[in-house]
């Protein structure tokens with residue numbers, strides 16, 4: 001079945017969830033500068049209770065548990081069983097000293113969270129996939145204590161995210177153009193324009209809603225020996241096997257996939273500097289208060 005025909009739960013419990021779970025270390029490495037910005041905005045303190053929405057393979061969950069310390073608590077929610085299983089493994093292997101972690105396999109839109117129980121709601125790219133965004137953010141608003149804060153990251157436009165747009169442009173002439181999705185359909189760029197999410201948050205009851213642009217350069221591939229070719233190979237593999245551009249080439253015949261890989265690798269090799277391929281990423285850090 002095409003990805004567009006799947007429900008979000010089916011999508012994240014299928015191939016996409018397994019891909020994110022088995023390559024969590026690569027995703028976490030590439031997104032590291034963005035994660036720093038999320039945590040700077042979330043401003044977590046020892047003893048706090050945190051709800052991590054769409055926690056995926058748990059990088060932000062572990063980081064939040066470390067920040068709140070042994071007197072704090074993190075509840076991590078995701079619809080994806082494979083991603084939660086990856087989080088559970090990492091939680092079991094973590095060093096002692098962090099806050100308690102509870103993992104919940106549930107839809108964050110409708111799950112009955114304890115009301116007013118959380119000091120913070122955080123999410124790294126986990127809030128753009130709700131079917132009913134107003135209902136979902138109303139539910140998250142009710143989970144926060146009065147004065148509690150939301151801090152989430154979502155992508156700005158595709159054009160501002162060269163780390164996705166550039167490899168897509170390189171392969172576009174080789175593969176059929178994907179069908180356009182309605183602007184409010186669940187997907188990575190759904191909240192690229194702040195007006196839409198800002199309106200949803202206001203209707204859900206949030207105040208002090210702020211959108212801070214986050215611009216970082218992501219390292220898509222690196223070579224320890226400093227070799228441009230090896231860095232380009234790693235970056236092309238990230239772009240075409242794992243990242244958002246991969247959906248265009250994944251179902252293509254092997255010869256098209258090989259041509260796409262060769263084209264992206266050659267371009268990345270030419271732009272590699274100091275053994276790394278770097279491209280720009282642009283997000284919103286969205287903060288709001290209950």
Ligand SMILES: C[S@@+](CC[C@H](N)C(=O)[O-])C[C@H]1O[C@@H](n2cnc3c(N)ncnc32)[C@H](O)[C@@H]1O
Pocket residue numbers: 008012027053054055056057058059060077078079080083106107108109123124125126127129130
């Ligand atoms: C782009 S991934 C981000 C994962 C993780 N936060 C990270 O940064 O690595 C989106 C995540 O949101 C989860 N998700 C999508 N819809 C959800 C929902 N309604 N409730 C809970 N989780 C959801 C997916 O299963 C997936 O793990």
